[in-house]
Structures are given as C-alpha cells and as structure tokens.
Amino acid sequence: GAGVSQTPSNKVTEKGKYVELRCDPISGHTALYWYRQSLGQGPEFLIYFQGTGAADDSGLPNDRFFAVRPEGSVSTLKIQRTERGDSAVYLCASSPIAGPPSDTQYFGPGTRLTVL
Amino acid sequence: AQSVTQPDIHITVSEGASLELRCNYSYGATPYLFWYVQSPGQGLQLLLKYFSGDTLVQGIKGFEAEFKRSQSSFNLRKPSVHWSDAAEYFCAALSGGSYIPTFGRGTSLIVHP
Numbered sequence: 001g002a003g004v005s006q007t008p009s010n011k012v013t014e015k016g017k018y019v020e021l022r023c024d025p026i027s028g029h030t031a032l033y034w035y036r037q038s039l040g041q042g043p044e045f046l047i048y049f050q051g052t053g054a055a056d057d058s059g060l061p062n063d064r065f066f067a068v069r070p071e072g073s074v075s076t077l078k079i080q081r082t083e084r085g086d087s088a089v090y091l092c093a094s095s096p097i098a099g100p101p102s103d104t105q106y107f108g109p110g111t112r113l114t115v116l
Numbered sequence: 117a118q119s120v121t122q123p124d125i126h127i128t129v130s131e132g133a134s135l136e137l138r139c140n141y142s143y144g145a146t147p148y149l150f151w152y153v154q155s156p157g158q159g160l161q162l163l164l165k166y167f168s169g170d171t172l173v174q175g176i177k178g179f180e181a182e183f184k185r186s187q188s189s190f191n192l193r194k195p196s197v198h199w200s201d202a203a204e205y206f207c208a209a210l211s212g213g214s215y216i217p218t219f220g221r222g223t224s225l226i227v228h229p
Contacts, residue, residue, distance in 0.1 A: 003159075031215070040221065042222050045216045048215055107161070108159045
C-alpha cells in the first residue's frame, strides 16, 4: 500500500466497553509499533512487533490492553473495559526492519479514541 | 532516566522569518536523534535524523538540525518559514540497541502571514 493506514479514524465508545483498533502497515515492513498520544503530549510507546511476535510490550499500561499481529502484517490493538483515561490518539508505525540506523518509522494518521 | 525536552510549547513566527525549535536530550550516551512533523489529522512524518558524522543534518522541506554534544541539543532550523510549515514538531531520541524512541512533548508552530 501507499502508506500505513489505521481504522477507524475516530471511535467513540462508552466507559466499560471493548474496542479494537486496526493498523495496516506498509507492505513488506516487518516491524510494527503502537503508540498512544494524549492531548498536548508526544507519542508514548505501547508495544512493538517484529514479525508476528511482540518483541517488547513494556509500554502497555495494564492488562486491559492487548495487541496481536497473527500473520505478520495487520495488527489489532484491543482495549477491554475502556476507561475515560484511555481517550487519546492511537498511532501505528511500521518500518522495514527494526533497529538503528535503519529505523525510519512510517506513521499512520492515527485513531482518535474517545471514551465517554 | 532517559528523556527528551522541548522547552517551547508554542512558537509564533511571521512567514518568511527564520525558525529555530529547541530540543535537549538526557541520555547516558549520545542517542540517535530525530525530528518529526505532524500536521492536523496526519501521521508523523520524518524530517531528518542524526546517527553520527557531520553534526549539521539536512532534511526535507528545507529543514536542518545541528547536533551539539556539549549542550546535549539537537535544534531544528529553517531559514525562511512558509505558512504551510504550521504544524506540531516532535523531537525524538533512540539509544543504541533499543528499538523504542522517546519523544518530546512537541512544539506547536504558528505562522503569521
């Protein structure tokens, strides 16, 4: 594809509901990252995949957050029992391979999640 | 702890004026350094990056950045700002051996006609 795509672009949900956010990386990119960007802040790392496996999930704030990438391409970020504090823009990025000096990450436009 | 600081939350310049956005990092060793731009509703786009070598780095859209080890800084510059440069700018750092960058909180650039 032309770039990283994320769906939906906006998601409004009620407190306590379950949501799934989807990321389609650039074709052939093996590394995939999820970030959360709160208002007025820079992106904060959540989880990083190398292929199908989560190489580092140390940024996930708690066990309500989970992400998968079963076939090494599309990834889904899943949030259970959403809380108002989960409201943010969730960004996805991909890169051809992981690690510097090649670690140019290509970002998607993000999904804006609002928890009422 | 490793951190990236962008001391200016907002910067306002007139179109055609020069621009400098500040970025300071706190790392044990010199990290890899990046500048990204984010326009409303868009993803982050890489402007430039520094890994080693020449401390003055040229990027896209006429931007450049200078790495100064003595000041732990990596400031972004542009000699003449265009109205289309209005956006949010993020500095990021990545330590050697890590795949996880740390971003600053961003600087919002406002361009007056």
